[in-house]
Structures are given as structure tokens and as C-alpha cells.
Amino acid sequence: MEILLVIIIGLLYAAGIYMMLRRSLVKLIIGLILLGNGANLLIFLLGKIVKGEPPIIGSTEKMLGELYADPVPQALILTAIVISFGLQAFAIILIKRAYKVVKTDDLDEMNATDEDL
Amino acid sequence: MSNPYIVLPVLFQLFVAVILMFAWNRKNLQKLISVVGSLIALLISLALLIKVNQEGIQTMQAGGWIAPFGITFVADTLSALLVVLTATSGLAVSVFSVGSVRNARIKFGYFPIFHLLIMGLSGAFLTGDIFNLYVWFEIIIISSFVLITIGGEKAQLEGAIKYVAMNLLASVVFLTAIAILYGLTGSLNMADLSLQVANVSNRGLVNVTAILFLVGFGIKSAVFPLYFWLPASYHTPPPAISAIFGGLLTKVGVYAMLRVFTLIFIPDDFLTTVITVMALLTILSGGFGALMQNNIRKVFSYLIICHIGFMLAGLGIYSTVAIAGAVFYLVHDIVVKTNLFLVSGVIFKFRGTYSMRLLGGFYKEQPLMSLFMAIPLFSLIGIPPLSGFWGKLLLIEGAMDQSNILMIVFILLGSFLTLFIIAKLWAEVFWKDAQELPKKKYIRYFDELKPLKKQAMLASVVFLSLISLGIGFGAEWVMQLALRIAENLMDPSPYIQAVLGS
Numbered sequence: 001m002e003i004l005l006v007i008i009i010g011l012l013y014a015a016g017i018y019m020m021l022r023r024s025l026v027k028l029i030i031g032l033i034l035l036g037n038g039a040n041l042l043i044f045l046l047g048k049i050v051k052g053e054p055p056i057i058g059s060t061e062k063m064l065g066e067l068y069a070d071p072v073p074q075a076l077i078l079t080a081i082v083i084s085f086g087l088q089a090f091a092i093i094l095i096k097r098a099y100k101v102v103k104t105d106d107l108d109e110m111n112a113t114d115e116d117l
Numbered sequence: 118m119s120n121p122y123i124v125l126p127v128l129f130q131l132f133v134a135v136i137l138m139f140a141w142n143r144k145n146l147q148k149l150i151s152v153v154g155s156l157i158a159l160l161i162s163l164a165l166l167i168k169v170n171q172e173g174i175q176t177m178q179a180g181g182w183i184a185p186f187g188i189t190f191v192a193d194t195l196s197a198l199l200v201v202l203t204a205t206s207g208l209a210v211s212v213f214s215v216g217s218v219r220n221a222r223i224k225f226g227y228f229p230i231f232h233l234l235i236m237g238l239s240g241a242f243l244t245g246d247i248f249n250l251y252v253w254f255e256i257i258i259i260s261s262f263v264l265i266t267i268g269g270e271k272a273q274l275e276g277a278i279k280y281v282a283m284n285l286l287a288s289v290v291f292l293t294a295i296a297i298l299y300g301l302t303g304s305l306n307m308a309d310l311s312l313q314v315a316n317v318s319n320r321g322l323v324n325v326t327a328i329l330f331l332v333g334f335g336i337k338s339a340v341f342p343l344y345f346w347l348p349a350s351y352h353t354p355p356p357a358i359s360a361i362f363g364g365l366l367t368k369v370g371v372y373a374m375l376r377v378f379t380l381i382f383i384p385d386d387f388l389t390t391v392i393t394v395m396a397l398l399t400i401l402s403g404g405f406g407a408l409m410q411n412n413i414r415k416v417f418s419y420l421i422i423c424h425i426g427f428m429l430a431g432l433g434i435y436s437t438v439a440i441a442g443a444v445f446y447l448v449h450d451i452v453v454k455t456n457l458f459l460v461s462g463v464i465f466k467f468r469g470t471y472s473m474r475l476l477g478g479f480y481k482e483q484p485l486m487s488l489f490m491a492i493p494l495f496s497l498i499g500i501p502p503l504s505g506f507w508g509k510l511l512l513i514e515g516a517m518d519q520s521n522i523l524m525i526v527f528i529l530l531g532s533f534l535t536l537f538i539i540a541k542l543w544a545e546v547f548w549k550d551a552q553e554l555p556k557k558k559y560i561r562y563f564d565e566l567k568p569l570k571k572q573a574m575l576a577s578v579v580f581l582s583l584i585s586l587g588i589g590f591g592a593e594w595v596m597q598l599a600l601r602i603a604e605n606l607m608d609p610s611p612y613i614q615a616v617l618g619s
Binding site for chain 2: 016020025028032035036038039042043045046047048070072073076079080083086087090091094095097098101102107110111112113114115
């Protein structure tokens with residue numbers, strides 16, 4: 001399971017960076033999304049994966065049993081997912097607006113910011 | 118000891134933002150609430166600084182969870198000082214916005230989002246939890262995304278794409294670093310991490326994580342190989358917005374670096390060398406970049422990069438004196454950079470252009486205002502006794518102690534480049550004879566504004582100039598504060614003790 005996740009995370013990071021380096025705006029956003037998912041899986045992996053041991057204290061017990069899944073990474077991932085969801089939604093609307101105003105999808109042609117007044 | 122009021126500067130900004138949303142369509146009411154709110158926020162943060170100064174480091178455990186399990190808020194002198202500076206810049210920009218921001222932008226919620234941005238900045242300075250720092254960073258960037266695009270002009274949108282892409286990338290790098298750090302130590306509390314990271318046996322992985330943090334914060338603070346988004350975007354939004362960006366957003370990256378590389382990762386020779394080389398090249402590339410520009414806002418953008426290099430140099434030298442220099446420079450730079458972008462806004466309102474070639478004759482027309490504008494410009498160079506001088510003095514002293522000749526040469530070269538650029542700018546904008554410029558229809562010139570708006574714009578420039586003067590002439594006091602902050606950064610045991618208990 002760990003090995004599989006390691007490979008997936010590596011692929012997501014590689015694909016994300018590759019997509020970000022393309023000139024198209026849409027690919028830029030896709031790259032960012034892939035990178036974000038890679039980071040989320042990385043948190044999941046590094047929080048040590050434990051199978052079938054939820055961190056729940058039984059009604060008769062006072063503390064957690066011997067082996068339990070760490071709940072913190074899940075809280076972190078949940079936060080990160082919500083944040084990246086909002087940011088990605090904004091970024092998609094931004095490229096749509098930019099496409100309407102600049103009328104191109106090519107980053108190389110977006111050089112109004114370099115113009116001398 | 119848990120003191121809930123240390124999050125008051127954060128909560129109050131949120132409160133102001135919520136109140137502003139209730140006054141969505143009433144722009145004059147919004148302006149009034151924003152200015153009064155910023156003023157009260159400044160008083161609250163000053164009270165926090167005084168309290169921290171008298172009683173030492175204050176902490177708050179959110180929800181009563183004992184550290185290191187819950188989220189901790191920590192107000193040490195550095196955090197409290199930066200919160201005060203944030204509130205000061207916030208007040209100046211809020212007053213300036215009364216005069217300069219267009220109604221169309223106010224209708225799309227300029228003021229509430231501005232206060233949310235200030236809230237994010239205050240939160241980032243006050244948190245003692247590395248993942249919570251990430252969350253505050255996200256609050257800062259989402260508010261800044263809206264502010265940079267609000268109005269939707271062509272240049273703004275293009276600048277925003279570069280800004281958004283790089284900042285999202287920085288967030289992912291930062292998140293990756295947090296993930297690895299959590300995997301190594303199982304903790305997120307910065308004070309706890311400080312103890313845990315020292316015990317990790319896999320030093321190679323610790324160094325990789327440190328470099329990831331350096332890259333993440335490096336993008337945010339625009340250091341040498343990672344700064345290209347800044348000059349492509351900071352000159353596109355209206356001057357009030359670029360003032361708050363230029364003054365505070367890059368500095369929060371510098372603060373994060375100061376915190377992380379003194380508390381969690383104690384830099385070894387390799388890391389200090391990397392930081393030093395980055396600092397030197399940042400000074401050089403920022404300085405030369407500014408030389409080439411004609412748009413005054415682009416000149417100031419490149420000067421931000423150049424002067425981030427000075428602060429990074431303090432971290433690279435890594436001695437108490439040098440860190441104190443970096444902290445002093447941080448204090449000076451926040452006030453001056455905010456002011457410079459406000460100055461560019463005032464000049465634009467008079468002339469309708471940012472181009473150095475077309476500008477001119479400002480001194481002849483507005484002699485008194487020009488004098489106030491000269492204060493931030495000359496502080497930036499570091500002419501004694503203005504505020505920029507003292508930070509550089511400490512930095513050079515720190516470099517001297519380690520006989521780091523290369524560093525001294527670059528700091529002096531950076532100052533010299535700044536001198537040359539500011540002299541050129543002064544000659545072009547203020548002393549050169551004025552040219553007749555064609556009036557542009559879509560700009561509301563200064564003369565057409567109501568008296569209150571005129572006064573608001575000029576008052577904020579004068580206010581920040583006087584604070585610059587205050588820092589310069591009250592350097593003794595600020596320097597003692599900076600030295601004490603540097604001592605606390607170099608020896609984090611009081612910080613750790615305050616958070617974790619004995």
C-alpha cells in the first residue's frame with residue numbers, strides 16, 4: 001500500500017509540474033490541481049497508514065487502544081482540500097475572465113504587464 | 118498561562134470585515150467604518166505590544182487544548198511588533214483608500230476584503246502552529262487574489278495570473294514541507310518542533326525539508342531565483358492595493374523565514390551559505406532590475422526585491438547583531454514601502470501617468486508635499502539619521518564581526534544602487550521641468566476631487582513619513598527592541614518554555 005501511494009504521489013507531482021510548465025492557461029490550472037492532490041496524499045502517507053483501527057475510544061474504556069490511526073493527518077487533509085477547492089475555483093474563474101479580456105490562452109502572449117508606459 | 122486577548126487584533130479585523138459587509142451598498146459608511154476600525158485595531162495592537170514588552174511572551178491555547186496538541190497562539194516581541202506595524206500600514210492605506218479607490222471597486226467589496234487581508238496578516242504573525250501558519254497564508258493569498266483582480270483591467274488580470282500561479286505553487290511547496298515535517302516528528306506546534314527536529318537522526322531529510330520551507334517562503338517573499346512574479350504583478354492594481362502588497366505581503370514571508378530558521382531549523386553551514394548566496398543575488402538583481410525601469414511603480418517593485426535581500430542577508434550572517442539588523446530593516450521597510458506606493462498613487466492623481474520620462478516639475482508645484490515624499494525616498498537609501506541607515510549599520514556590523522567581506526561589499530553596492538535609482542527618480546519626477554500632458558478622460562485628477570478626499574490621500578503619506586522620521590530619530594529605542602528580539606530568536610528557550618510550560 002505504501003509503495004503504491006509513493007508511486008502515485010511521485011506521478012502526481014511530476015505530472016503537475018510538467019503541466020505547469022506548459023504555456024496554456026488551462027494546463028496551468030490542471031497542473032496546480034494535480035500538485036495539490038499530490039500534497040494531500042503525501043500528508044496521508046506520512047501520517048503512517050494503519051488499517052482498520054479508527055481512533056475511537058470505546059464506551060467502557062478511558063483511552064485509545066494500542067494501535068490506532070492518527071486523526072491529525074485526516075484533519076489536515078480535510079482543511080487542505082477545502083482551501084485548495086476555494087483557490088482552484090477562483091483560479092478557474094480568473095483564467096476564464098482573462099481569456100475573455102486578453103483573448104488568448106497562451107501565456108507567452110500575456111505581456112501587457114511588461115509594456116512600458 | 119492562557120491569555121485569550123492576544124488574538125484580539127485578529128478577531129477585531131474579522132469583526133470590522135463583517136460589519137462592513139452589512140453596509141455593502143453604502144460607500145461613505147464603509148469608508149468611515151474602515152478608518153475608525155483601523156484606528157481601534159492600531160490601539161489594540163499597541164496595547165498588546167506594551168503588554169508583551171512588560172510581561173514577556175504571552176500565549177493562548179485555542180480551545181483549552183494543552184500544547185503541543187492544540188493550536189497555540191504566541192505573542193512574543195517580534196510578533197507583537199509586526200502586528201503593530203501591520204495595523205499602522207493598514208490605517209494609512211485605509212485612509213488613503215478613502216480618497217483614491219473608485220466606487221466601482223468599493224461596490225465589489227474592496228473594504229471588507231482589505232480587512233480580511235489585514236486579519237490574515239495579523240494571524241500569521243501571531244500563530245505558533247506551523248499548519249495554522251499555512252492556513253493564515255491561504256487567507257492572505259485568497260484575499261490578495263481578490264484585491265489584485267478587483268476592477269478587472271487587462272493588465273490587472275494578466276498580472277494576477279502570474280501572481281496566482283506562483284502563490285499557489287508556493288502553498289503546495291509549503292504544504293509538502295509540512296507533510297514531511299509531520300512525518301518526521303509527529304508534531305505541528307512550532308515550539309515542540311524545535312525540540313523534536315533536533316532529535317531526528319535522519320539529518321539529510323531535515324535539510325531537504327528546510328530547503329522546501331526556504332523555497333516556499335522564498336516565493337512568497339520574492340528572493341532571487343523566485344521573484345519574477347512580483348515585478349509582473351505589483352504595479353497592476355490601484356496604488357492603495359499595491360501599497361498594502363508592497364508593504365506587508367512579502368514581509369510575511371521574511372517573518373516566516375526568520376521564525377522557522379531560528380526556531381525549528383537551526384541553519385548549518387550549508388543552509389547559511391545557500392541563504393547568503395540567495396541574499397546577495399537578490400540585492401544585485403533587484404537593484405539592476407530597478408535601474409532599467411521607467412514606470413515608477415515598477416522601480417519600487419524591484420526595490421522591494423533588492424531590500425528583501427538585506428533582510429535575508431541578516432539571516433544568512435546568522436548572528437545576534439545581524440538578525441537585529443534584519444528585524445530593524447523589516448520595521449523600516451514595512452513603513453517605507455507602503456509609503457512609496459502611496460506616493461506613487463498621489464503622483465498619478467496629479468499627472469495621470471507613472472512614466473518617469475513624462476513626469477516632472479513636482480517639486481515646483483508642491484514643495485511641501487515633495488519634502489514629505491523625500492522622507493521615504495531618502496530613508497530607503499539609508500541616509501543618516503533616517504530609518505534605513507540604522508538597519509544597514511547593524512547588518513554591516515554583523516558582517517564585520519564574521520569578517521564577511523563579500524556581504525559588506527554587496528550591502529554597500531545595494532545601497533549605492535538604491536542611491537543612484539532614487540537620485541534618478543528624484544531628478545526626473547521632482548526636479549525636471551514639467552511637460553504638458555494630454556488629459557485622460559477616465560482618470561479623476563487630484564484637482565477634481567473633493568477636499569476631504571484630497572486631505573485623506575495627503576494625510577496618509579504625511580502620517581507614514583512622520584513614522585519613518587520617528588523610527589530614524591528614535592533609533593535608540595527601536596534598536597534596543599530589535600536587539601532584544603534578535604536575542605530571543607537566537608535563544609528560543611524562553612519561547613519554548615512559554616508555549617510548552619516548564
